[in-house]
Amino acid sequence: TVLANACGPCIGQWDRRDVKKGEKNTIVTSYNRNFTARNDGNNATHCFVTSPELVTALSITGRLDFNPVKDELTGSDGKKFKLSDPFADELPAKGFDPGQDTYQQPPSDGTKVQVDVAPTSERLQLLQPFDKWDGKDLTEMTILIKVKGKCTTDHISAAGPWLKYRGHLDNISNNMF
Numbered sequence: 001t002v003l004a005n006a007c008g009p010c011i012g013q014w015d016r017r018d019v020k021k022g023e024k025n026t027i028v029t030s031y032n033r034n035f036t037a038r039n040d041g042n043n044a045t046h047c048f049v050t051s052p053e054l055v056t057a058l059s060i061t062g063r064l065d066f067n068p069v070k071d072e073l074t075g076s077d078g079k080k081f082k083l084s085d086p087f088a089d090e091l092p093a094k095g096f097d098p099g100q101d102t103y104q105q106p107p108s109d110g111t112k113v114q115v116d117v118a119p120t121s122e123r124l125q126l127l128q129p130f131d132k133w134d135g136k137d138l139t140e141m142t143i144l145i146k147v148k149g150k151c152t153t154d155h156i157s158a159a160g161p162w163l164k165y166r167g168h169l170d171n172i173s174n175n176m177f
Contacts, residue, residue, distance in 0.1 A: 016040040026064060030055045035152065041161070053086040125168040 019025045019042065026046045027039065034047040057068040060083070072080040107113060117124045165171035 014040040016042065019045070028055050028058050028064070056086075057083055121168070122171055123164055123167055125170060127169060 019040075021042050022044050023042070024044045024046070025042070026048065028048045028050055029039065030050065030052040031039070032049060033039070034049045037043045037045065039045065039047055054068065058064060058066055061071075061073060068083045072082050074080055115126065117126050162172060162175040165175070
């Protein structure tokens, strides 16, 4: 899968149907995340990160053992050929296309802005602002969790089906730790 190095499937939203949950498989991606279950929510998926060029070559051949430097392909006409070295400008000569300008400046006085959320929504929850900080740090608080070794956000709140609650603090909190 060739992807931009930005927010994408790392939050386990790939609705993958070609492999059953728990079935061992391998994917290669140009995306910058390869934590367990990170792309497709399947703990049995082995994900390898590589360059967009290599991901493209492996996708064309459908083989993980393909070496684009040495291996040949067979065209629809039966003739053997090798992939050419990839080439492109490192950066676009005219700069990046900023895309469609969709940013809307918030009103300078937001006191009259109203956000409507159905009180029965399981996906969104309106929160009340915290009291203004009184300048004093909290002390003598109970430690909720203490971890040792490698601990990522995947261990604290895994991606996948729980992600639909990302706008509902009470519901997504049920998936913590």
